[in-house]
Amino acid sequence: MLDLEHKLKQGFNGELRFNEPMSEHTSLKIGGPAEVMAFPEDPLSLRNILFVAKEEGLAVHVFGGGTNLLVSDKGIKGLAISLKAFGSIEAVHSRTSSATESADEESEEQDVTLFVGSGVPLAKLINYARKNGYTGLEALTGIPGLMGGAVYMNAGSFGTEMKDVIVSVAIMSKEGHLIILEKDKLNFAYRTSGLPDDSLILSANISLKKDEPEAIEKRIKEYMAKKKDxxxxGGLSAGCIFRNPEGNYAGRLIDNASCKGMKQGNVEVSTVHANYFINQGGASCSDFIKLMNSVREKVRQSSGIMLEPEIHIVGEV
Ligand SMILES: Cc1cc2nc3c(=O)[nH]c(=O)nc-3n(C[C@H](O)[C@H](O)[C@H](O)COP(=O)(O)OP(=O)(O)OC[C@H]3O[C@@H](n4cnc5c(N)ncnc54)[C@H](O)[C@@H]3O)c2cc1C
Structure with a gap:
């Protein structure tokens, strides 16, 4: 281990933690230890540890806020990487758009392009946009996690998805190559960016429009109230557990299969929203998986539909 630590530290700015409990890095508070967890502070440090991981045959797992993840009780073999230090937001471009010219010669819209680091919490980005009078993100209010995770998952709610604002995404491959992908080179779809599995998102450029901060704030409050309803x-969850099947809602199917309130160990199918499973305290990944399997089977029996997980499961289960 000392030898590995020595190699990982070469040309690396940031923190390295060994046997790091992943329960401290997931919203579910579930997950055994990662062999190594690295918090690089710049792209060069990231590239250097990726080289070591390759040389040493270490599997690489990238984490955002851990709000869509279920990590094995046995933990993670290899290297877990957090890019939370990649936390800057910068306006890179602002222009007056002609979008409204034909409708109304008087009114002018301003587009802004923001550079957003993958470690920026989505909530912080939405707040930045509100304060500066940029609209486009309000419907994503209440989605936890970081920018990198939101882009990778194409997070969305109330009809808006990350893809609606993306201009381009900067990624580093596990080989250490830096690549900028314009939106038309990405295959965004329901809860996926279509990025190759070996992509580490460093940042994204997004396009927003100018609006009054008060109007933006009003919409944020409305969306938040709807989401809270x-x-x-409040509970320890990972958001929706299963993907919505085409033309249906996983939550409705689970509810119709009478699964609300079902329990396995300390995990419960939420009585508020059936597609949320809640860790009631000290729950294990294996109980979580057992409950997922029981719910899937009950839904299959009642509707003939086999639900597919939306959460990402990491490590051996
Ligand atoms: C209470 C609650 C409410 C939620 N509501 C919603 C909702 O309304 N809509 C919605 O879409 N989701 C929702 N979610 C799920 C989750 O918050 C989103 O999917 C979020 O965007 C995930 O971001 P994260 O940073 O936590 O990603 P993580 O959970 O850390 O990771 C998710 C996936 O993205 C990958 N990833 C993360 N960062 C990077 C990166 N920098 N580069 C490459 N890959 C990366 C990970 O490897 C993993 O496969 C909710 C979750 C909770 C707990």
Whole structure:
């Protein structure tokens, strides 16, 4: 281990933690230790540890806020990477758009392009946009996690998805190559960016429009109220567990299969929103998986539909 630590530290700015409990890095508070967890502070440090990981045959797992993840009780073999230090937001371009010219010669819209580091919490980005009078993100209010995770998952709610604002995404491959992908080179779809599995998102450029901060704030409050009404935001969860099947809602199917309130160990199917499973304290990944399997089977029996997980499962289960 000492030899590995020595190699990982070469040309590396940031923190390295060994046997790091992943339960401290997931919203579910579930997950055994990662062999090594690295918090690089710049792209060069990231590239250097990726080289060591390759040389040493270490599997690489990248984490955002851990709000869509279920990590094995056995933990993670290899290297877990957090890019939370990649936390800057900068306006890179602002222009007056002609979008409204034909409708109304008087009114002018301003587009802005923001550079957003993958470690920026989505909530912080939405707040930045509100303060500066940029609209486009309000419907994503209440989605936890970081920018990198939101882009990778194409996070969305109330009809808006990350892809609606993306201009381009900067990634580093696990080989250490830096690549900028324009939006038309990405295959965004429901809860996926279509990025190759070996992509580490460093940042994204997004395009927003100018609006009055008060109007933006009003919409944020409305979306937050709607989300609070329908989702158990207070408990330890990972958001929706299963993907919505085409033309249906996983939550509705789970509810119709009478699974609300079902329990396995300390994990419960939420009584507020059936597609949320809540860790009631000290729950294990294996109980979580057992409950997922029981719910899937009950839904299959009642509707003939086999639900597919939306959460990402990491490590051996
Ligand atoms: C209470 C609650 C409410 C939620 N509501 C919603 C909702 O309304 N809509 C919605 O879409 N989701 C929702 N979610 C799920 C989750 O918050 C989103 O999917 C979020 O965007 C995930 O971001 P994260 O940073 O936590 O990613 P993580 O959970 O850390 O990772 C998710 C996936 O993205 C990958 N990833 C993360 N960062 C990077 C990176 N920099 N480069 C490459 N890959 C990366 C990970 O490897 C993993 O496969 C909710 C979750 C909770 C707990």
């Amino acid at each position: 329908a989702h158990p935001l």
